[in-house]
Amino acid sequence: MNPGFQTATDEPAGWDNAGQIRCEPAWSGYRVILVGEVDLTLADRWEPVFAMLADADPADVTIDLSAATFIDSSVLGAFVRLHRTVSGRGGETTLTGADGPVARTISLAGIDRVIPMVPVSET
Template sequence: MTGRSPIAEDESTGWDSAGQIRCEPSRFGYRIVLVGEVDLTMSVEWEPVFGLLADSDPSDVTVDLSAATFIDSSVLGTFVRLHRTVSARGAEMTMTGAEGSVMRTISLAGIDRLIPVVPVSET
């Protein structure tokens, strides 16, 4: 729960825009999807993601930001932590789908120099 008022669910995805973090297997490893506004209030939702990655074989991780409308500095810190976790296991992390203010936040912090940001078509 994010502490925000519920927002109408998107029928195509089953997600709402109040902010969600999902981790799911993909053909290349794991795909972490951020939806809506993801900020400090959601920090506890990252722990199951790190737990899943720690318990699995080393796998590449793609963070899909195409449905994210806002990220704050706590999310940037989590990206760095995630990158270190994935890299320490010999795998790679990329981000995809970052646009608008989300991409500006990533760029201003210099995270795009640490973690590759690729177009959706390349993931």
């Protein structure tokens, strides 16, 4: 079930590298995992993943931020665009695992009022 972009199962190592994005099948759609510092300089990596997820079936997308140490406003904008597309076709976008500076960035921007944030145990 590889929609044409790198998944966690395609690459056996490197989960602790900074500035990475992974995507893998999940029970109701896809799980996107952001690792390390993810910002505009990495848009060439995350924009294609988010664009493909906008058209992917099944519909739901969970964004796992438990390994992210930093995200900037460009990433938040991508989250909102993805959320609008996914919800427009009847799916659900969920954020999970955010804490520390990442959770604060999401909260300050008000993204948590637009995209549901749930504990990792619920995803």
